[in-house]
Amino acid sequence: MLVAAAVCPCPPLLVPEVAAGAAPELDALRAACLDAVAVLAAARPDRLVVLGPAGPADRGTYPQGAPGSFRGLGVDVDVRLGQGGPAGERELPQSLAVAAWLLQRTGWAAAPVEGLGVGEELEAERCLASGRELAGAAGRVAFLVMGDGSACRTVKAPGYLDERAEPFDAGAARALGAADTAALAALDVELAHGLKVAGRAPWQVLAGAGEGAGLRGQLLYEDAPYGVGYFVAGWS
Template sequence: MLVAAAVCPCPPLLVPEVAAGAAPELDDARAACADALGVLAAARPDRLVVVGPADETGRGQYPEGTPGSFRGFGVDVDVRLGRGRPDPAAMDATAPERELPPSLAVAAWLLTRTDWADAPVAGLGVGERLEAEQCVRAGRELAAPDQRVALLVMGDASACRTLKAPGYLDERAAGFDAEVARALGSADIPALKALDSALAHELKASGRAPWQILAGAAENTPLSGSLLYDEAPYGVGYLVAAWS
């Protein structure tokens, strides 16, 4: 069963070495992420699953110990998912010896920053166009009834909040982000399930599929939510929430 969840944004800019001189601009977001991870630790889960968006080559499962890096963003920073070494038997047979996709690499960095050692960790990279029904089904499968499972859910809201945003200004973005923030802050499972996948894609909201996986995992668990951060630096919606 799902005992806790943390929702965090996944921009590589959360890593100070990547952000460089702009690093202080996301200090509040980093602090909120640390608070959300504290909620996960307090729940004492048997297993932590990190879920984040991934492109076609990054989809699938990642066992504890899978490496990742931010070298593609111009910095010599390496990470590893959890504390263990990867078990070859647990690797996704379709793509062995892969590195973490960027969203899961950010999650691995957050876990390292908070010195996570509370439970084994596994990762799941999901396609941003995965249908809502499939997301909910995947969430149900993650919340195994015989284990206390926690989720670290990575993903950004819209990237269209300002003229200088990656997706330019879209007048629908602020309303979409406000509804997502409300749903995450109140653990509103039906609202998350009902998110419009086509609109989310148009607004470049990479978190839609991971949020709907969370909704599926939380279906039969009475969790309460708390919104810890809701800002749009650089025109991209970054949300942090904790469910417990």
Template sequence: MLVAAAVCPCPPLLVPELAAGAAPELDTARAACTDALGVLAAARPDRLVVVGPADESGHWTYAQGTAGSFRGFGVDVDVRLGRAAAGQETLPEPSRGPLPASLAVAAWLLERTGWADAPIEGLAVEPLTVERCIEIGRDIAARSERVALLVMGDASACRTLKAPGYLDERAEPFDASVARALGKADMAALKTLDIQLAHDLKASGRAPWQILAGAAEQADLSGTLLYDDAPYGVGYLVATWS
């Protein structure tokens, strides 16, 4: 059963070496992510499942200890999805390649906070249907008596003229609706997010958020919104369910 969840954004710019001189602009977001991971640790889970958007089409699983890197973004920073330790249960080796960007950011956050509280599994997903997301979430929740979720994904990328997706007037109200749903642990609101609108607004977190909604169906969790802003014209949200 799901006992806690943390929702974090997944821009590689969270890694200070990549952001360089602009790194302080995301200090508040980093601090919120650290606080969110603290909630996961406090829940004392038997297993941590990290879910994020895939870099390509597919549905890929990643074992504890899988390597990732930000070298493709021009910085010499390598990460691993937790420590590969003898006797720890892991998933099979990934179907292809290193960690996708979203899970590499998660791995960096976990390393930064010294995560050692439970074995880790990684899952990267393409923009699946709502029904498939719910199904995956239910399966995750059934894997252990005490499961925690780290859900990676950004809100819209269309909040300003300089945003990656340019300005779209629908972006701000969409992000506000997601922030309310995450802050209230509102599973119904997450399940009814408009798939086409999320696609148009380049909201990479849509499928991971709906996986969270499926995983939380049998849990009695309360939500807290820790961070809600749009630096660089992209909506970044940090929330906890516990």
């Protein structure tokens, strides 16, 4: 059963060494993410599932202790998914590496951790079914869900300006902040793809896990720096 969830965006710029001189610009976002992770620890889960968008080669599960790195971005920063455990052979996808960094910053030791890389094009029904299965796999399950909103909020955004982006993000933020699983399940898959929404599939996995759990949500952060929608929410 899902007992808590934290929703965070997954730009590598959350890692100060990656952001370098621009790091202070995201201080408020980092603080909100750490507050959301604290919600998970307070719920005393038996298991923490960390999920985020992943490309074709990075989908699937990652064990506790799986390694990640930001060396490809030119910084000497390595992470592991949770403490101890086997290292595994595959490196974490970027979204899960950012999650691992957040967990390390909070000294996570509240429960065993496992990761799941979710294909960004995964159909809504399969996302919901996956969430239900994950939530039923242990007595008290918490989720750390990584994913960005639209990448089309300004002309300088990665996907350029699209007038549909702001309304989509506003609806997603409301749903995440209210722990509204029905609204998350109803997100338009094709529109999300067109707006380069990296978080759509992970959010819909969360929607499946949260069905009937009776959780309440709180939106801790909402903004679009660099033209990309970033939201932080805690469910408890």
